[in-house]
Amino acid sequence: xxxxxxxxxxxxxxxxxxxxxxxxxxxxxxxxxxxxxxxxxxxxxxxxxxxxxxxxxxxxxxxxxxxxxxxxxxxxxxxxxxxxxxxxxxxxxxxxxxxxxxxxxxxxxxxxxxxxxxxxxxxxxxxxxxxxxxxxxxxxxxxxxxxxxxxxxxxxxxxxxxxxxxxxxxxxxxxxxxxxxxxxxxxxxxxxxxxxxxxxxxxxxxxxxxxxxxxxxxxxxxxxxxxxxxxxxxxxxxxxxxxxxxxxxxxxxxxxxxxxxxxxxxxxxxxxxxxxxxxxxxxxxxxxxxxxxxxxxxxxxxxxxxxxxxxxxxxxxxxxxxxxxxxxxxxxxxxxxxxx
Numbered sequence: 001x002x003x004x005x006x007x008x009x010x011x012x013x014x015x016x017x018x019x020x021x022x023x024x025x026x027x028x029x030x031x032x033x034x035x036x037x038x039x040x041x042x043x044x045x046x047x048x049x050x051x052x053x054x055x056x057x058x059x060x061x062x063x064x065x066x067x068x069x070x071x072x073x074x075x076x077x078x079x080x081x082x083x084x085x086x087x088x089x090x091x092x093x094x095x096x097x098x099x100x101x102x103x104x105x106x107x108x109x110x111x112x113x114x115x116x117x118x119x120x121x122x123x124x125x126x127x128x129x130x131x132x133x134x135x136x137x138x139x140x141x142x143x144x145x146x147x148x149x150x151x152x153x154x155x156x157x158x159x160x161x162x163x164x165x166x167x168x169x170x171x172x173x174x175x176x177x178x179x180x181x182x183x184x185x186x187x188x189x190x191x192x193x194x195x196x197x198x199x200x201x202x203x204x205x206x207x208x209x210x211x212x213x214x215x216x217x218x219x220x221x222x223x224x225x226x227x228x229x230x231x232x233x234x235x236x237x238x239x240x241x242x243x244x245x246x247x248x249x250x251x252x253x254x255x256x257x258x259x260x261x262x263x264x265x266x267x268x269x270x271x272x273x274x275x276x277x278x279x280x281x282x283x284x285x286x287x288x289x290x291x292x293x294x295x296x297x298x299x300x301x302x303x304x305x306x307x308x309x310x311x312x313x314x315x316x317x318x319x320x321x322x323x324x325x326x327x328x329x330x331x332x333x334x335x336x337x338x339x340x
Contacts, residue, residue: 074093074097077093085178088159088177088180088182088188088192089177090159090177090178090179090180091178091179092157092180094178095157095178095179095180099175099178099179100146100149100150103142103143103145103146104150106143106146107143107146107147107150107289110286111143111245111249111287111288111289112288112289113143113146113147113245113289113290113291114288114290114291115147115151115291115292115293116290116291116292116293117292117293117294117295118147118148118151118152118153118293119153120239120293120294120295120296121148121152121156121198121239121293121296122296123152123153123154123156124196125196125236126192126193126194126195126196126197126198126199126234126236127198127199127236127237127238127239127296128189128199128200128201128227128230128231128234128236128237128238128239129144129148129158129198129199129200129201129239129241129293130200130201130202130203130227130238130239130240130241130320130324131144131200131201131202131240131241131242131243131324132202132204132208132217132219132241132243132324133202133204133205133208133209134208134209134211134216134217134243134246134247135209135246135247135249135250135284136209136210136250136252136269136271137209137249137250137284138162138166138209139249139284140202140243140246141160141162141200141202143243143246143289143291144158144160144200144241144243144291145157145158145160145179145180145200147291148198148200156198157180157197157198158180158198158199158200159180159181159182159192159197159198159200160179160180160181160182160199160201161181161182161183161184161185161188161189161199161200161201161202162176162181162182162183162184163184163205163206164183164184165265165266166181167183184201186226186229186230189227189230190230190233190234193230193231193236194234200241203222203223203227203317204219204220204221204222205223206266206267207220207221208220210252210266210267211252212252212253212254212255213247213251213252213253216247216248217244217247217328217329217332219321219324219325219328222317222320222321224313225313225314225316225317227317228299228313228316228317228320229307229308229313231299232299232306232307232312232313232316233304233307235299235300236299236300237296237297237298237299237300238296238299238316238320239293239294239296239297240293240295240297240320240323240324240327241291241292241293241294241324242292242324242327242328242331243289243290243291244289244290244291244292244328244331244332244335245287245289245290246289248285248287248338249284249285249287250269250271250274250284250285251271251285252269252270252271253270253271254269254270255267255268255269255270256268256270285339286339287338287339288335288337288338288339288340290335292327292331294323294324294327297316297319297320299316
């Protein structure tokens with residue numbers, strides 16, 4: 001029987017102390033398998049680092065702080081009654097900060113009002129803006145008011161002359177006065193003009209706003225020229241204004257006259273959507289609007305007694321009406337579409 005050969009256990013250690021294996025490192029636990037191999041160590045996945053929210057710029061933060069402070073100050077003045085209204089009930093602060101903020105998105109986003117010739121409105125002093133009237137509901141007056149305020153370089157306010165019905169309706173009456181509207185009478189209009197205010201009038205009245213869709217953009221009678229007489233007495237210019245787009249927001253195809261008499265309204269409109277769709281039918285169609293202001297017609301060159309001359313008033317009234325009608329036709333020819 002051959003002699004057994006004894007292999008010392010410390011042979012590797014004795015060699016590793018001086019051999020090449022001294023600089024080697026052991027592999028990972030589990031037999032030195034690489035990650036991904038069966039039985040190998042799983043690679044540790046790092047969690048994504050959540051980036052902190054960017055802080056607002058100093059200017060932006062200061063802007064928000066000013067808005068919040070201004071809003072709180074506005075509420076405090078409303079609650080304590082520390083605000084001013086004029087003799088007609090006009091509240092300029094409420095109009096600027098609340099009413100115009102509500103009208104502005106409707107004008108810019110919904111009706112996409114394009115304003116032309118705003119430079120024809122004087123930067124200061126009184127002036128009478130005379131416009132056509134249409135649309136079944138008087139939204140054209142509100143859009144005209146917003147257009148003057150937002151597009152005129154001086155940010156002027158337009159004081160509209162409204163019909164008696166406006167001041168007989170609850171809530172509407174108070175809002176109209178707060179927005180600067182006043183009764184459509186010569187005395188109030190002259191007082192405003194002599195104070196240097198911009199005054200807006202729509203001489204067609206209910207005849208224009210309540211006319212059927214088949215007569216759209218055909219100006220109705222302008223009355224007896226009372227607005228011309230008022231401008232002559234105050235010596236202020238007359239600025240013709242033409243509005244395209246309002247006729248199609250509520251296409252009036254019928255008029256329930258009996259129901260209108262019962263309710264005390266000048267007309268009760270029937271449109272393709274109202275009253276068939278209920279409250280949804282009261283939503284105006286999103287037509288594209290254009291508001292153009294024409295060249296002013298001066299009146300300061302006439303003598304004081306000119307306001308009593310019926311022939312002069314007739315001629316000036318006809319001149320204003322013809323200028324508005326001609327501009328309406330021109331804008332309609334240039335319009336690509338009712339909605340675009």
